[in-house]
Amino acid sequence: MRRFGQVAAAMGIWALSLTTGCGNFWVYPGSLTSTASNTGDYVYVANQTTETLAGYVVGTGTLTAISGLPRTLGFTPTSLVVNPANTMVFVAGTNLGVGYIDTFQIGSGGVLSLLLTNQVGSADEVSMDVSPDGQWLVGLDANGLTLDEYQITSTTASTGQLTLGNPETYAFPSGAGSVVPGALKFAPNGNYVYAAEGTAGDLVVPFTTSGGTWGTPQTLELASGSGTADNALAVSSGSGYLYVARSGVNAGLAVFTISSSNGQLNQVGSTLASGTHPTSVVVNKAGTDIYLANQGTGSISEYSVASNGTVAALTPASVTTTSAPWALAVDNSGNYLLATSQAGSPDLAMYSYSSGQLVLATSTATGTDPTGAVALATTH
Numbered sequence: 195m196r197r198f199g200q201v202a203a204a205m206g207i208w209a210l211s212l213t214t215g216c217g218n219f220w221v222y223p224g225s226l227t228s229t230a231s232n233t234g235d236y237v238y239v240a241n242q243t244t245e246t247l248a249g250y251v252v253g254t255g256t257l258t259a260i261s262g263l264p265r266t267l268g269f270t271p272t273s274l275v276v277n278p279a280n281t282m283v284f285v286a287g288t289n290l291g292v293g294y295i296d297t298f299q300i301g302s303g304g305v306l307s308l309l310l311t312n313q314v315g316s317a318d319e320v321s322m323d324v325s326p327d328g329q330w331l332v333g334l335d336a337n338g339l340t341l342d343e344y345q346i347t348s349t350t351a352s353t354g355q356l357t358l359g360n361p362e363t364y365a366f367p368s369g370a371g372s373v374v375p376g377a378l379k380f381a382p383n384g385n386y387v388y389a390a391e392g393t394a395g396d397l398v399v400p401f402t403t404s405g406g407t408w409g410t411p412q413t414l415e416l417a418s419g420s421g422t423a424d425n426a427l428a429v430s431s432g433s434g435y436l437y438v439a440r441s442g443v444n445a446g447l448a449v450f451t452i453s454s455s456n457g458q459l460n461q462v463g464s465t466l467a468s469g470t471h472p473t474s475v476v477v478n479k480a481g482t483d484i485y486l487a488n489q490g491t492g493s494i495s496e497y498s499v500a501s502n503g504t505v506a507a508l509t510p511a512s513v514t515t516t517s518a519p520w521a522l523a524v525d526n527s528g529n530y531l532l533a534t535s536q537a538g539s540p541d542l543a544m545y546s547y548s549s550g551q552l553v554l555a556t557s558t559a560t561g562t563d564p565t566g567a568v569a570l571a572t573t574h
Contacts (some may be wrong), residue, residue: 233573235526236260236304238283239534239542240271240569244561247271247285247296250542251304252525252532252572255555257544260304264560268311269294272320272336273569276300278328280526280573282309282351286319286333293317293337295344297354300573309354317342321378323387330359330406334378334389339364341378341387341399343406362408366394370415377426377474381433386457388436390424396438398457414450414459424448428475428484435503439472439486440465447475447486447497449505466505468495469512474521479528483550487519487533488512494519494533498550513552515543526573530555534567541567 235252241264248264250257269289276283283298283306293314298306319333319342331344343359350356366373374392381388389397395416400409416422421443428437429452436459438448446468450459469488472495477484484505486495492515496508516538523532525544531552535541540559545552560567 233526234280234300234304235573236280236300237523237525237532237542237570237572238263238274238276238306239560239567240267240274240285240287241541241561241565241567242270242272243566245270245287246561247274247283247298247306248542248560248567249304249306250558252527252530252544255544255546257542257556257558259558260306262305265306267296271569272318273322273333274571275322275324275331276571276573277324277346278326278574282354283571284322284324284331286314286317286322288318291316293319295319295333295356297350297356299354304573309352310356312354312356314342314356314358320375321389323378323380325380326382326384331356332378332380332387334375335361336375339373341389341408345406359406360408362399362411364397364399364411364413366391366413366415369418370394370413371418371420371423374423376424379427379429381429381452381457382431383433385433386452388427388429390427390438392425393418393420393423393442396424396427396436396459398459400457412457412459425472426474428477430477430499430503431479431481435462437475437477437484437505439468439475441471441473441490445470445472447472447484447495447505451503462503462505466497466507467511469493473519476522476524476531478531478547478550479524483508483547485522485531485552487515487522489518489520489536492517492519494522494531494545494552496551508550510551513545513554516541516557520568521570523570523572532570532572534560534570536566536568538567541565542570 246264249260269287271287371393426439470490474487
């Protein structure tokens with residue numbers, strides 16, 4: 195198992211990092227120093243090419259740059275997340291084989307203040323999510339078969355210091371494809387964490403609601419050589435369905451029911467068609483529509499969700515975007531969908547909805563186009 199260091203701001207010692215973002219996990223037995231929430235509508239974007247963090251205020255069809263952003267990071271970013279209270283942003287990345295997680299405080303107007311740069315050993319957190327209670331951050335580590343758990347305490351709220359908990363080691367059966375960590379999400383009810391693991395398939399890990407205890411991992415494997423890869427996933431608001439962005443053979447949106455008793459996944463029907471190489475999937479706030487970013491075809495596929503859970507493609511089935519769309523997120527108001535592009539010019543687009551279909555509202559450049567905007571996070 196990998197060894198991590200711990201950052202102590204006052205002592206100048208590098209520490210094991212723990213982070214908070216958006217999501218759901220175990221219940222922390224104590225309380226945070228601050229219980230205030232930020233109700234602003236903001237989106238933050240990590241750009242790998244420029245190694246910067248940008249941010250915007252979401253208005254009525256507008257994106258206005260947040261004061262002081264973009265700002266240069268000391269590493270190449272890979273993922274970021276906003277905590278449930280909308281008071282902190284966590285940005286993960288690497289530099290020369292060393293992993294980092296920056297902890298930022300969200301101030302008035304979305305302005306960010308750096309609290310601490312946490313060094314996390316060799317961890318490369320390609321995706322992060324935070325427990326619904328805001329007390330645990332979990333990262334999907336590309337440098338090993340682990341889920342890295344970071345605890346958020348009252349100290350974190352004031353100093354940004356993260357503390358590593360118990361990393362969970364997992365394994366896929368020998369007949370599965372290669373593990374390629376892609377995305378991690380928590381069930382809204384906090385009982386499970388899900389991870390898309392490329393050609394190996396998907397991972398389901400149960401949790402208790404106290405103490406941060408991991409259950410026995412379950413795998414939904416893809417056969418080696420199948421030519422299929424699971425790249426990203428999303429969970430319905432009621433924790434009853436899992437939606438997977440699947441590339442390769444039969445690329446598209448795979449829909450699974452989630453057993454309330456043991457978290458077991460069962461696919462519903464066939465994979466719904468999409469463009470090529472889907473990289474991200476999100477559900478709108480109302481739970482009535484699903485969107486899939488297709489990097490290969492430069493499009494976003496659109497699907498409707500019926501009251502009985504049935505998913506079907508909208509007409510038209512997709513909207514054309516700038517090249518190589520990569521990450522998707524829904525804004526705080528629920529009125530807009532944000533999309534980044536790895537090669538777009540500009541590389542951040544915002545869409546409104548018309549009967550579920552996307553309509554471009556505005557776009558902006560997060561750096562010198564074309565750039566590598568690979569991750570984004572919105573306030574909740």
